Amino acid sequence: MLSTIRAFASRNANASMLKSYATRGMSTSFDVSGSYSMHNMETAPNDTVESSKEELTDWFEKMYLMRRMEIACDNEYKARNIRGFCHLYDGQEAVCMGTEAAFDHEDSWITSYRCHAIALMRGGTVESIMGEMFGLQSGMTKAKGGSMHYYSKKDNFYGGQGIVGAQVPVGTGLAFANKYKSTPGERMPVAMAAYGDGAANQGQIWESANMAALWKLPMIFCIENNHYGMGTSVERHSSHQEYYKMGNHIPGIRIDGMNVLAVKEGMRFVKDYVGAGNGPMYVEMMTYRYHGHSMSDPGTTYRTRDEIAATRSARDPLEFIKTTMLDAGFATPEELKKIEKKIKKDVQKAIMKAKESSPPPKEELFSHIYSADHKIRESEEKPKFIRMPTFDKSIHN
Amino acid sequence: MDTDETAILFGEDVGFGGVFRCSQDLQDQFGPHRVFNTPLSENGIAGFAVGYAATGGTAIAEIQFADYIFPAMDQIVNEMAKFRYRSGNQWNCGGVTIRAPCGAVGHGGHYHSQSPEAYLAHTPGIVVVMPSGPKDAKGLLLSSIRSPDPVVFLEPKALYRSSVEPVPDEDYELPLGVANVLHQGSDITLIGWGGQLRLLEKARLLAQKEGIHCELIDLRTILPWDVDTVTESVIKTGKCIVSHEAPLTCGFGAELVSTIQNECFYSLEAPVMRVCGMDTPFPLVHEKYYIPNELKILDAIRDVMEKAK
Numbered sequence: 289m290l291s292t293i294r295a296f297a298s299r300n301a302n303a304s305m306l307k308s309y310a311t312r313g314m315s316t317s318f319d320v321s322g323s324y325s326m327h328n329m330e331t332a333p334n335d336t337v338e339s340s341k342e343e344l345t346d347w348f349e350k351m352y353l354m355r356r357m358e359i360a361c362d363n364e365y366k367a368r369n370i371r372g373f374c375h376l377y378d379g380q381e382a383v384c385m386g387t388e389a390a391f392d393h394e395d396s397w398i399t400s401y402r403c404h405a406i407a408l409m410r411g412g413t414v415e416s417i418m419g420e421m422f423g424l425q426s427g428m429t430k431a432k433g434g435s436m437h438y439y440s441k442k443d444n445f446y447g448g449q450g451i452v453g454a455q456v457p458v459g460t461g462l463a464f465a466n467k468y469k470s471t472p473g474e475r476m477p478v479a480m481a482a483y484g485d486g487a488a489n490q491g492q493i494w495e496s497a498n499m500a501a502l503w504k505l506p507m508i509f510c511i512e513n514n515h516y517g518m519g520t521s522v523e524r525h526s527s528h529q530e531y532y533k534m535g536n537h538i539p540g541i542r543i544d545g546m547n548v549l550a551v552k553e554g555m556r557f558v559k560d561y562v563g564a565g566n567g568p569m570y571v572e573m574m575t576y577r578y579h580g581h582s583m584s585d586p587g588t589t590y591r592t593r594d595e596i597a598a599t600r601s602a603r604d605p606l607e608f609i610k611t612t613m614l615d616a617g618f619a620t621p622e623e624l625k626k627i628e629k630k631i632k633k634d635v636q637k638a639i640m641k642a643k644e645s646s647p648p649p650k651e652e653l654f655s656h657i658y659s660a661d662h663k664i665r666e667s668e669e670k671p672k673f674i675r676m677p678t679f680d681k682s683i684h685n
Numbered sequence: 686m687d688t689d690e691t692a693i694l695f696g697e698d699v700g701f702g703g704v705f706r707c708s709q710d711l712q713d714q715f716g717p718h719r720v721f722n723t724p725l726s727e728n729g730i731a732g733f734a735v736g737y738a739a740t741g742g743t744a745i746a747e748i749q750f751a752d753y754i755f756p757a758m759d760q761i762v763n764e765m766a767k768f769r770y771r772s773g774n775q776w777n778c779g780g781v782t783i784r785a786p787c788g789a790v791g792h793g794g795h796y797h798s799q800s801p802e803a804y805l806a807h808t809p810g811i812v813v814v815m816p817s818g819p820k821d822a823k824g825l826l827l828s829s830i831r832s833p834d835p836v837v838f839l840e841p842k843a844l845y846r847s848s849v850e851p852v853p854d855e856d857y858e859l860p861l862g863v864a865n866v867l868h869q870g871s872d873i874t875l876i877g878w879g880g881q882l883r884l885l886e887k888a889r890l891l892a893q894k895e896g897i898h899c900e901l902i903d904l905r906t907i908l909p910w911d912v913d914t915v916t917e918s919v920i921k922t923g924k925c926i927v928s929h930e931a932p933l934t935c936g937f938g939a940e941l942v943s944t945i946q947n948e949c950f951y952s953l954e955a956p957v958m959r960v961c962g963m964d965t966p967f968p969l970v971h972e973k974y975y976i977p978n979e980l981k982i983l984d985a986i987r988d989v990m991e992k993a994k
Contacts, residue, residue: 372969373794423969431970432970434969
């Protein structure tokens with residue numbers, strides 16, 4: 289994915305792209321041809337993408353932040369500060385960054401349990417994300433749910449789901465809401481449900497796709513194909529591996545998910561199509577996760593270390609953006625190193641800050657079950673004694 | 686798998702041994718045509734089991750966590766439970782055994798800690814079993830697989846590692862639908878199942894120090910449950926506490942208490958109490974507070990003994 293450099297202002301026909309950096313003056317064109325395969329679709333994303341030093345630097349900082357944060361999670365988990373379930377996203381940063389770059393704030397996003405990076409883009413900070421995993425009040429959802437359950441209403445981020453595939457019908461509902469609230473004929477904000485290759489064979493996904501196509505909802509079915517459903521490779525869990533064609537008559541696109549520029553241009557194209565009321569699209573992002581399914585999975589029993597290492601050296605999304613920036617003359621290696629150092633420090637600082645917080649009070653156990661405060665039956669519920677570390681020290685009424 | 690040639694074992698990731706190593710080495714031993722992975726489709730897994738069993742085969746399906754059993758509820762309630770009934774006994778799917786790890790494990794959070802026995806018990810036509818330790822688990826599992834009725838076998842996952850006891854090597858079965866009286870006592874009856882027995886036993890020992898002698902019953906089979914053993918015990922002691930991890934409202938304890946008050950009313954010396962999980966979604970950080978532990982049970986025991994005076 290080398291870049292061809294032509295330094296002139298963009299002549300791109302798409303108004304929404306011009307909007308994002310028209311004020312930045314000089315922008316550069318990058319070649320992303322070959323990143324897309326289309327299904328049931330006559331048009332395709334452009335072969336070139338415009339970007340600028342500011343934009344790429346911003347993306348690099350965010351992607352590197354995601355990467356450092358996930359590595360920090362790994363360390364904290366091994367130090368037993370994070371317990372329970374923890375599913376890391378490193379390797380897939382370009383998918384998240386490119387999509388966020390293509391989307392507007394009004395576009396709804398719902399995803400699976402592999403949601404740390406997306407939470408970071410949509411309302412989370414390293415502090416609130418780590419705090420949630422530590423089980424402390426500094427957490428994004430006050431430690432109610434932990435690693436799998438991040439949400440942000442004001443950022444239109446609907447989480448964070450534990451049950452595989454369950455987010456897709458919910459996402460379809462979000463798309464319906466977007467259409468319902470829009471004026472007919474006008475562009476609608478889209479809704480995207482991201483899920484993995486393992487989830488792609490869930491029946492409820494087809495049920496939602498049928499509804500979305502029938503009612504022409506602004507819905508994006510985004511399969512983050514990292515080639516493994518937990519420990520089972522796509523060849524062993526799926527009778528067919530071209531997930532972007534799974535919608536059958538529903539148009540689909542397969543995008544190289546390790547190339548952030550391609551992801552952005554691809555998602556811009558999808559958002560355009562879907563937001564104009566043409567009905568849903570299936571998007572398949574070809575990506576890879578370096579860690580195992582979760583922290584309980586070493587990730588090496590079902591794939592070789594060579595495969596992981598080869599992906600890291602040939603297709604790493606961070607290396608790609610760095611190389612692009614260096615080739616385009618947007619940064620020097622020293623500048624990039626400086627950014628990396630700063631981000632490493634920022635992550636450490638945020639973690640320390642998150643740890644300063646305290647666990648949530650026990651009232652949080654009963655809060656927000658229903659809309660009104662729900663009385664838990666006193667007589668059989670709350671213990672009528674004050675517990676101390678050992679039984680004989682406990683104070684009984 | 687040894688004694689029944691039609692027996693097949695399938696579910697998510699059972700091939701390499703399963704996420705809790707329950708099927709370790711079985712694929713090597715019996716071959717991939719008998720031990721195989723399924724895609725991520727619980728409803729599909731359950732329905733597939735029903736179909737295979739309808740032809741007379743033995744289908745042992747694994748649902749990776751009991752929290753994921755909900756997509757399969759339609760197949761379980763509407764297909765599995767009614768198969769024999771609606772076909773006028775022409776066919777049955779007694780060969781189905783669905784195994785699912787359930788229960789709290791310390792860090793499971795909302796979706797890896799639930800105990801769905803109450804949802805399942807509301808379904809005439811299936812059998813619901815939950816063992817409380819490895820010795821029971823072996824006997825009950827063999828009975829369940831060989832049972833002529835479809836069984837949902839819930840395995841408390843906290844016990845996979847923590848529960849250690851000598852287990853006989855030979856093939857043995859424990860009867861379904863029969864409760865086990867673990868300890869005799871004359872003062873009060875304690876009833877539980879699965880992982881809760883460990884806490885009830887701790888409470889029993891604490892109560893014994895105070896001179897209260899508890900009779901401890903492990904229900905073993907949730908549906909159909911052993912009404913006779915339970916009522917016989919409660920008539921003897923006159924007092925009863927039911928304890929389970931699942932939330933209080935409409936938990937399976939409610940069924941027990943209702944029948945107990947009906948059958949044993951004139952022998953009761955105090956109201957029957959339930960010490961259960963709270964009516965909240967299963968919490969993450971507050972799990973220790975949520976769980977009906979031995980201190981809560983002991984508190985209830987004292988309460989009941991007090992009321993009975």
